[in-house]
Amino acid sequence: MVETSAAKPRTTRKAVIPAAGLGTRFLPATKAVPKELLPVVDKPALEYIVEESAAAGLDDVLLVTGRGKSAMVDHFDRRPDLEKSLEEKGKTAELNAVRRSSEIASINTCRQGEPKGLGHAVLCAASHVGDEPFAVMLGDDLIDARDPILPTMLDVQEEHGGIVLALLEVPREHIKRYGIVAVENTGRTGEGHLGDIVRVTDMVEKPDPDEAPSNLAIIGRYVLPAEIFEAIRNTKPGAGGEIQLTDAMADLLKAGTPVHGVVFKGRRYDTGAKIDYLKATVLLGVDHEELGSEFREWLTDYVKTSLA
Numbered sequence: 001m002v003e004t005s006a007a008k009p010r011t012t013r014k015a016v017i018p019a020a021g022l023g024t025r026f027l028p029a030t031k032a033v034p035k036e037l038l039p040v041v042d043k044p045a046l047e048y049i050v051e052e053s054a055a056a057g058l059d060d061v062l063l064v065t066g067r068g069k070s071a072m073v074d075h076f077d078r079r080p081d082l083e084k085s086l087e088e089k090g091k092t093a094e095l096n097a098v099r100r101s102s103e104i105a106s107i108n109t110c111r112q113g114e115p116k117g118l119g120h121a122v123l124c125a126a127s128h129v130g131d132e133p134f135a136v137m138l139g140d141d142l143i144d145a146r147d148p149i150l151p152t153m154l155d156v157q158e159e160h161g162g163i164v165l166a167l168l169e170v171p172r173e174h175i176k177r178y179g180i181v182a183v184e185n186t187g188r189t190g191e192g193h194l195g196d197i198v199r200v201t202d203m204v205e206k207p208d209p210d211e212a213p214s215n216l217a218i219i220g221r222y223v224l225p226a227e228i229f230e231a232i233r234n235t236k237p238g239a240g241g242e243i244q245l246t247d248a249m250a251d252l253l254k255a256g257t258p259v260h261g262v263v264f265k266g267r268r269y270d271t272g273a274k275i276d277y278l279k280a281t282v283l284l285g286v287d288h289e290e291l292g293s294e295f296r297e298w299l300t301d302y303v304k305t306s307l308a
């Protein structure tokens with residue numbers, strides 16, 4: 001088990017959320033609206049991510065944006081006119097929901113002029129991040145709040161330094177979509193919904209399944225040292241002309257930076273592709289505090305009567 005260091009403040013204080021991609025898998029919905037702002041049940045995907053960041057103690061959040069910048073920032077800003085109107089009408093629950101999103105974290109933004117890849121997006125955060133380790137959280141990768149992984153990743157980084165990755169076992173046919181790692185066991189495991197804590201010995205972006213070093217994929221949570229910025233500057237564009245974060249991390253690994261991974265076995269929802277987004281909506285819908293029981297009842301009936 002990993003010892004938690006909840007009592008003392010961690011050195012990692014900032015989270016970077018790259019949200020400047022084109023979202024081509026979700027067109028036409030993402031033509032004018034960034035995929036990070038698409039609602040999952042009743043709030044934008046991005047709000048779940050910012051909540052997860054704040055819950056792990058990272059309440060300094062940098063959004064890397066491209067188009068749709070103002071809408072993303074507006075969502076986390078106060079809305080005095082709307083608040084006043086809700087207050088006058090006595091709509092307390094709605095008022096609280098509107099206020100909550102502006103109180104979760106301190107939101108900063110920077111702009112990625114052109115979507116030249118995840119590595120390039122992370123590099124845009126260099127001046128905001130400075131010399132400290134920081135977390136990167138992908139806006140279309142939702143980790144269920146009941147199954148947190150970030151606090152354990154931060155503890156592992158605190159102990160070993162270097163890079164810490166969230167890893168997921170994926171089926172062979174999905175290997176081509178991810179950065180894949182080779183690992184060694186450390187003999188330690190996380191608790192409950194977390195699996196082994198491993199040492200990463202190699203990583204490769206979107207390999208052919210026959211050449212992949214394992215079926216452990218890097219998912220959208222990283223804790224990175226500030227040295228990553230120099231490594232990204234030295235990284236040549238790879239597949240699709242994009243500067244890949246995996247390539248920069250692989251260079252640091254080769255140069256001796258420790259890289260660890262925490263295997264995730266909990267509930268995770270990918271909202272970047274249409275089919276996964278549909279599944280996420282159903283899975284989070286049936287458990288929703290306010291809508292869950294009615295939705296579950298309807299869904300059960302629908303499956304029995306229309307899909308049987």
Ligand code: UTP
Nearest residue numbers: 018019020021022023024025115116117121139
């Ligand atoms: P994805 O590859 O999932 O996002 O990048 P995408 O490029 O927007 O999606 P598709 O493949 O075209 O449908 C993972 C995350 O990195 C961000 C995206 O916004 C997403 O949250 N990203 C990607 C950037 O911020 N900048 C980039 O240049 C690329």
